[in-house]
Amino acid sequence: MMTGHDPVPVERFFELATEARRADIDAAIARFPASERIRNPIAIGLRAMKSVTGGDVPGGIALLKRAVAHSDGRVQQYLLELLIPLLINTNRMHEAEEALSIANDAESDLAPAFAASRAIIAARQGNDTASAWFAAEALETGRAVDNPMIVGRVLNRTALAAFYREDFEEAQDRALESARWFERLESHRSAAIAYSILYVIANDWVGDPDVARFYARKMAMTAHLAEDLALENMGVLAQFDIAAEAGDAKRVRSLRNQIIANPLNEQYYRERFSFTISEALALGWAGRFDAARVALTSVRNNEALTLPERALLDALLAIAALATWHVDVARRAARRTISQTAERSGKEPLFDSRRRRIARILAAAVCIAVGDTVRGRRALSRSIDPDQQFAGIISAEGMREDEAPAMMRGYAMFFNEACRAANRARPSHHLTEAELEVLRALPTGMTLATIASSLGKSRKTVERQVGNIYAKLHVGNRAQAIQRARDLGIQA
Known part of the structure; x- marks a missing residue:
């Protein structure tokens, strides 16, 4: 518990914690006796903010929870x-609600900040009115x-609440006001x-x-x-994302070197x-x-991923499977992505909406490239492609980069390079692994139903694959297909 002999008053502690300058925090911690640095809630809070600014947000949260539990x-x-x-920023909404339940709104200086936090949580839960x-x-x-730091923090949080309510104009206005406010205060971290x-x-x-x-x-x-x-690294990473999505290879190389030199990129x-x-x-x-x-693949199975993030990875x-002409793998992954990116019910964060749209467009492009044109065109519905812009620039040969939106060119370049690699890897007979299996x-003489049963497939699937085989080998029956396959060296 805090006593009257604490070397850092609570108001000064809050000022140091929100500014979060490492040198000032170190100096404040040094004022505590060594034994108090692990017991005093204010000292623990200072250590927590030092962890947060150093990139260890989970460690900082753990320390703050400990400090809250040992204070009043x-x-x-x-x-x-x-x-x-x-x-809230680490998506622990239930824990944030529990913390707000013990917040005392009678503390007049902090009541507006707690109300702004409730606005964010209500928006995340879809309750726009509240x-x-x-x-x-x-x-x-x-x-x-009469506390400029609290005023700025309220502006920041109401901007975030408006963002999650999808009132982006208000969010932009509030965030701009907040940034200018904090810059006048020279509170750079909050800005x-x-x-x-x-x-x-x-x-x-x-x-x-x-x-x-x-x-x-x-x-x-x-x-x-x-x-x-941590925030500086996030800003550099944001620039890296922009450069990659815009297809700016030179800037990507430069920013990648900067990020690799900073170990924080693996933190979260x-x-x-x-x-x-x-x-x-x-x-x-x-x-x-x-x-x-x-x-x-290294991040595909992370349980913390949202569905749109997982869909973009898929x-x-x-596309990577298409590049090596693993057509069946590419087709399955594309179909899974289309299923994952079906029209949503309710609201979702703006960045998730964007990732869902990109994932569906790329999955549709893969379907078109592997010959599943009907599915691909159907996936480019007007809910995903309102102006049918992508429907006109995607073909089996690739995507026209010069006509793609500026922030999709990196994905278009990725897809086009995969199409070029697929053309080099594609066998002359153009048969997929599943079709080769059939x-x-x-030559065994089995009926299609028996072949389907032995391969663990439905008869309809085998019939469709046999039709594809005849079309690709330019034959009309089973005997001709067997002979043509032997001529091509596919089977003895």
Whole structure:
């Protein structure tokens, strides 16, 4: 518990924690006796924020939870104000609700911030009415508080709440106001958080790579001024994503070297996911689809992935399979992606909507490339491709890069390189592995029903594959197919 002899008053502690400058935090921690650094809630809170800015958010959350459990009164309320945003940002909504349930709204300075946090949680749960009410209350009471840091934090959170309500114009206005507010206060870490919201809006809603790159750079620069390694790394990673999606190979190489030099890129699954997608795109441009497949598979089974994230990985894995002419694998992965990206019910985060759309477009392109044209064209419905832009630029030969949107060119380059690799790997007979399996069973004299049973397939599937075999070998019956296969050296 805090006593009157604590070397750092609670108000000064909150100021240090929100600024999160490592040198100031180290100096404040040094004022505590060694034995108190692991017991005093304020000392633990300072250590937690040092962990967060150093890239160890899980460790920081654990320390803050410990500090909250061993404190009460004003100290506990300020610790909760630091803990709740971290829980929300790491998608621990249930834990954030539990923390808010013990928050004391009678603490006048912090009540607007807690209300803004409730607005975010309500928006994430799809309750837009409650979210808007909490946000309005937070803004009204927050502007009257004589604490500029709380005012700025309320602006930041109401921007995030508006973002999750899909009111992107309000989110953009609030985030801009927040960024300017914190820059006037020279609170660089908080300004970087505001720029992160503006980056996502520019990248996923506006769709302008130049504006998105500007905000990503601002995020990295202000985080650097704040000495927040985690936020700075996130800003660099955002620039890496933009360069990869735009197909800017030169900038991708430069930013990749910068990220690799920083060990934080492996800290969280979200950062690792974004890095892996961009890395796989760059590997595909160079024709290294085996390496791209390994990278994508390494994160594919992470339980923390959202469905759109998993769908995007599956779509890229389908393209990697196409590059090596594993047509059946590519077809299965593409069909799975189309199933995963069916029209959603309810709301989803903007970045997930964008990933779902990209995944479905890429899966449709794979279907068209492997000859499943009807399924591919059907997947490019107007809900995914309202102007039918992609329907006109995708063919069995690839995707016209010059007509693709600026932030899809990297994916178009990846797909086109896979198509070129597939043309080199494709056998002269153009038969898939599944069709070869059926072809090798034809000389046995078994009926199609028996062949289907022996291969564990349905009769309809085998009939369709036999029809494909006859068409690709330019024959009309089983005997001719067997002879043609022997002429081509497919079977003895």
